[in-house]
Each structure stands twice: as structure tokens, then as C-alpha cells.
Amino acid sequence: MAERKVLVYTRFNRLWHWSQAASILVLLFTGLRIMGLHGVLTFGLAVTIHSVVAVALMLLWAFTAFWLLTTGTWRQFAPRRAGLWQVARFYAWGVFRGEEHPYRKVLRRRHNPLQALAYLALKVLLFPAVFLSGIAYLGYGLWDDLDPSGWAIWAVANIHILTAFAIGSFVVAHVYLLTVGHGFREHVKPMLTGFETVDLTPEQEAYLAAEEPRRLKP
Template structure:
């Protein structure tokens, strides 16, 4: 295996990542304002910005899902038990002992087993929960006349808020992980340039060198 710098994050992936980050932060900030945690933003403005950011994020999710399946990149997010124990041990113990990360990024698999599980849970559980509950809340005017609608709205709001805090927890952990191991800049650089150090088989290296020379350094 040869370690080379390879373009593994396309322009669309980088656009998706940073746009998603901006929209999630907008939703968190406006969501806190809606709940009255601070009063520096008018309620009506917070609701409008929150709704627009949510709809934009939903559109981005639909577009990115289409991209994942048409390009085959969905394979990078499929969880595997292979190496999961070593990665869990590293993050719970080895990282504090200065050990080297046990996972070596491969051309055919960008994410380590723990990352794959976390990202898959985000995409299949948390995002659908936040959007479904948000849309149900947004369209309360269409079902507000049904029996027990008010009680149901309370549960919808609770699910929406709890999911929002779960996403906030994911964001905090995600940012924290960028501060350990390599420098913060080294962790962020691949999502800016698209290039990262990857272990390549001789066949992969030969293919990239011959057919995709701009994708390998």
C-alpha cells in the first residue's frame, strides 16, 4: 500500500458539507431564539429564518441523497464491524496515550467504522426526525381541527426539540474530534481542498496516475 494525497472529496461534497453546516447553525440559533433562550432576535424574524433554513436544508438533503446513489458514494457510509473495536478502543483510551489512529483511510472507504455509523444515524434517524416533526408543526393549520390536536402538537414540539439537541450534540462532538490527533487545520484542510492522505493499492495508484492525474499528488 502506498500513501498518497488523493482527491476524495469532490466539489459537490465540499459544497454540501459547508452549506449544510451553515444551515444547521442558522436553524440552531433561530431555534434557540424561538424558544426564548435569548431576545436579541425578534420572534417573527427567527421563525421566518428558521423555516427558510429548514426548507433549504431539506432541498439540499434530497439533492445530496440523489448524488450519493447516482455516484455510488453511498458505499462510504455503510457501517461495518471490521475494525470497529479498535477504533472504539482508540477513542476511549488510545488517543489519551498518544497512540496512532488504527484506521488508515482507503480510496474505496473514506470513513472509519465509527464515522460511518454516526453519519448513517444522522442521515437516517436524526435528519428525518427533525424534518418530519418540523413539517408537521409547520402545517398545524391543516390538522389543527382534529381531536387532541393541541396535545399532539406538544408531542411534535418535544420530538423536534429533542432531536435538535441531539444534532447539536453531534455538532459539538464533531468539532471536538477536529481538535485531537492532527492539528485543527490539518483536519479541516481536506474539506477545503478535497485532498487527503489515502492508502492506495498498486492498482488504484496506477489507475489514478494514468487516468486521473489531477486527482493524485
């Protein structure tokens, strides 16, 4: 096993991450405005931006889902129990005592088990919930005749808002965890450059050196 700097976040991966991050921030900001929690924009402008960015993000998400499935990247997010307890114990205890992070990144698993589980929950629970409720909300004009009491749109709105706050909470934890371990800058850098320090098996190193030399930093 050798620690090498390897390109693990491809260009599409990084573009996906940052445009998604920017979209989520814009959606949270405009969403808070629509709820009346701040007054920076007019309500109409906030709704327009919220709707347009939401549609753009859903398109991006559709591309991403396609990319995850066709490239096999989805395996990065598959849940597994091995190491989960150690990571959880680290965040709850070891981190306060200056212990080393128990997880070593490998090429096939760039996320620690807890991270992978959190991202999976985001992808299969929160995002679909917010997208589906958002689509229902946006397209209310098409099905409002099925909802004479107005109960359904109330439920849709509440699901949408609650899920959005859950995503907001994820963003808070996500950004905070960047400060754990080697520090904020060190953790953000790989998502900018694409290169991350991972443990490579001799076979992986030999393969990359021969077939994809550009993914290896000398």
C-alpha cells in the same frame, strides 16, 4: 500500498458539507431563540429565518440523497463491524496515551468505522426525525383539525426540539474530534481543498494516474 494525496471530497461534496454546516448553525441559533433561550432576534424574524433555511436545507438534502444513491457514495457510510472496536478503544483509552489512530483511510472508506456509524445514525435517524417533525410543525395549519386536543403538535414540537439538541450534541463532538490526531487545521483542510491523504493500492494509483490524473496530487 502507497500514501497519496487524493481528491476524495468532490466539489458538490464540499458544498454540501459547508452549506449544511452553516444551515445547521443558523437553525440551532434561531431554534434556541424560538424556544426563548436567547433574545438576539425578534421571535418573528427567528421563525422566518428558521423556516426559510429549513426548507433550503431540505432541498439540499434531497439533492444529496439523490447524489449519494446515484454515485454510490452511500457506500462510504454503510456500517461495518471490522475495526470498530479498535477505534472505540482508541478514543476511550489510546488517545490519552499518545497512540496512533488505528484507522488508515482508504479510497473507498474515507471514514473510520465509528465515524461512519455516527454519520449513518445522523443521516437515517436524526436528520429524518428533525425534518419530518419540522415539516409537520411547519404545515400544522394543514392538519390541525385532526388534532383537536393539541397533543400531536406538542409531541411533534418535543420530538423536533429533542432531535435538534441531539444534532447540536453531534456538532460539539464532531468539532472536538477534529482536534484529535493531526490537529484541527489538518483535519479541516481536506474538506476545503478536497484532497485527503489515503492509502492507495497500486491498481488504484495506476488507474487514477491514467484516468483521473487531476485527482492525484504529485
